[in-house]
């Protein structure tokens with residue numbers, strides 16, 4: 476028999492005032508995996524997390540840990556007996572307890588074993604020399620590390636994290652995220668992390684659960700969501716987009732960049748042909764001549780520069796096409812700042828184009 480997932484959530488629904496803020500949500504997380512509930516503010520991420528933690532109750536659906544029922548609408552294991560650890564945004568440490576006492580707080584077991592566990596974890600996050608410090612003597616990043624090891628100390632089967640890095644200085648975040656991830660992987664805990672930041676989810680997650688209006692609209696590895704988004708809004712959640720509007724005729728949609736296949740879509744369907752700014756190619760105009768069409772890039776469209784801005788690592792150049800006057804942005808590595816009005820040719824990487832019915 477195959478091992479059940481560490482955390483399994485089935486058909487979870489939660490209504491407030493008749494409105495489903497969590498709507499038939501199902502997913503599972505394996506031991507040692509990090510799953511990120513990702514979505515805009517108010518989409519139901521925290522409510523989902525609170526139900527898994529046991530501090531809120533669902534209207535329907537069930538939650539299991541290692542194949543054992545933790546709660547449905549009749550049966551309910553109390554929060555403290557779920558072997559589920561919590562690390563929330565304002566990871567409040569107990570101000571009157573030392574670092575070691577904070578980390579040992581949730582530990583049962585023998586005094587020596589507890590001391591060993593506390594020391595091992597604090598060493599692991601380079602906080603061994605702060606063992607007798609008090610929270611007010613620590614920086615934000617140091618407090619965050621103590622909060623993390625406090626949550627991990629009792630070896631929870633599942634760790635729930637709600638925007639755990641949001642209070643930290645931007646420059647500290649990447650390092651602390653990577654450190655946290657390494658420790659979580661070592662401990663083999665299943666992690667459910669809530670975030671509204673796509674970059675954080677891409678960096679941390681084995682699996683992203685993308686939520687919108689209480690539902691999971693797409694779940695999978697970061698690579699799959701980025702490269703095979705379910706709809707235009709999923710694609711747009713991860714980066715800026717260029718959109719070419721069009722209408723299907725004979726399974727094709729005509730654009731200034733030639734025709735795109737739109738199989739299975741009825742004549743007259745309005746579509747959006749979507750491409751990220753980094754997948755737009757630029758070529759110079761040679762007396763009105765542009766590059767020849769290729770299978771990789773299709774036909775080139777003539778356009779003029781509207782404005783160009785230098786962003787440090789790259790430049791962002793905005794164009795408007797001659798045909799249909801479509802505004803498009805391209806990112807170009809380094810400094811590329813052609814003056815407004817410069818004629819140029821644009822091409823789209825055909826393998827990077829998504830075609831969606833108009834939302």
Ligand SMILES: Nc1ncnc2c1ncn2[C@@H]1O[C@H](COP(=O)(O)OP(=O)(O)OP(=O)(O)O)[C@@H](O)[C@H]1O
Pocket residue numbers: 491492496514515516517518519520521522523671
């Ligand atoms: N106790 C409650 N009573 C009524 N409505 C609630 C309650 N808790 C949450 N909601 C509503 O449910 C919706 C989802 O809230 P939730 O906190 O789960 O969203 P979220 O995705 O975590 O957003 P954020 O990132 O802003 O925390 C929101 O519209 C919120 O106002």
